[in-house]
């Protein structure tokens with residue numbers, strides 16, 4: 001099959017273009033081919049352990065030539081959300097590197113109740129102490145703003161639990177629901193489309209996460225293509241109940257899928 005009439009291509013990064021420092025074979029050539037056809041490309045990532053600039057720098061190091069502002073992360077949407085909700089002071093539960101992308105938010109002084117908790121990837125910093133402090137702040141009225149809620153991701157040493165598991169823990173303890181700003185939120189996809197001046201009917205999202213990438217895109221009216229690289233697992237895809245528009249072995253097969 002082929003997907004025709006596509007003008008905008010949204011690409012997940014981790015597990016689609018690379019795993020750690022290793023590019024997926026054929027990824028560089030596929031991106032160049034799509035760009036050469038005049039398609040609008042945007043790189044839409046839920047990565048919250050690195051800043052947008054660091055993500056762009058890694059792409060450049062791996063050989064991908066693209067404008068830094070074509071990388072879109074959830075941090076900007078978190079800033080926008082807190083502004084809209086009138087949050088004045090927030091508590092950051094994010095990697096230090098991410099703080100530069102959240103410069104639009106003011107940190108609550110130690111000991112002061114925040115209006116919101118900004119939750120990203122803390123890695124080894126996900127301690128009982130850190131989570132319990134977030135729990136207490138939520139009990140006192142803070143909104144939990146999660147940059148993403150992915151279940152797991154793929155590192156070079158194997159699968160790894162992602163932010164979603166900690167979001168679920170805090171939701172369970174408080175009985176409250178988090179606000180998620182990254183994929184699979186339709187607002188994130190809408191922001192990416194607006195940035196590319198594209199429309200959903202002529203756009204495709206390509207990812208290795210059946211729920212956040214494929215299911216999220218489809219909920220926003222965008223074609224969702226699943227790749228069998230990165231965190232892809234046949235079982236997880238089947239369990240999700242999400243049916244991709246197409247499934248391809250890797251991004252190397254994307255140009256052929258979009259032919260015509």
Ligand SMILES: [Mg+2]
Nearest residue numbers: 012014015208
């Ligand atoms: Mg991915």
